[in-house]
Amino acid sequence: MTIERIFENNEKWIAGKLAGNENYFRDLAKGQQPEFLYIGCSDSRVTAEDLMGVQPGEVFVHRNIANLVNSVDLNVMSVLNYAVRYLKVKHVVLCGHYNCWGVKAAM
Numbered sequence: 672m673t674i675e676r677i678f679e680n681n682e683k684w685i686a687g688k689l690a691g692n693e694n695y696f697r698d699l700a701k702g703q704q705p706e707f708l709y710i711g712c713s714d715s716r717v718t719a720e721d722l723m724g725v726q727p728g729e730v731f732v733h734r735n736i737a738n739l740v741n742s743v744d745l746n747v748m749s750v751l752n753y754a755v756r757y758l759k760v761k762h763v764v765l766c767g768h769y770n771c772w773g774v775k776a777a778m
């Protein structure tokens with residue numbers, strides 16, 4: 672994979688979304704009301720959307736190495752605060768995975 676290919680794929684993705692719904696991006700820009708906050712690993716082999724079978728706008732996502740939630744991590748605490756206080760998510764999913772090298776590195 673090259674960076675040029677990434678940009679080409681992005682252009683194709685945009686065109687595909689607009690072909691299916693010419694208002695796709697305008698609709699997304701109206702706001703979000705996800706019922707779920709997903710906290711998972713940054714591992715390149717897993718994504719929240721694929722795992723959960725959700726569409727854009729249905730899950731608020733935070734990813735870091737080894738899906739850590741530490742009270743001194745302002746990043747994850749900001750995400751959690753925003754999701755609960757402002758988005759009013761109903762569920763928080765903390766999702767780990769097998770063979771996490773982040774966990775192995777910490778150990």
Ligand SMILES: [Zn+2]
Pocket residue numbers: 712713714736737738768770771772773774
């Ligand atoms: Zn991992």
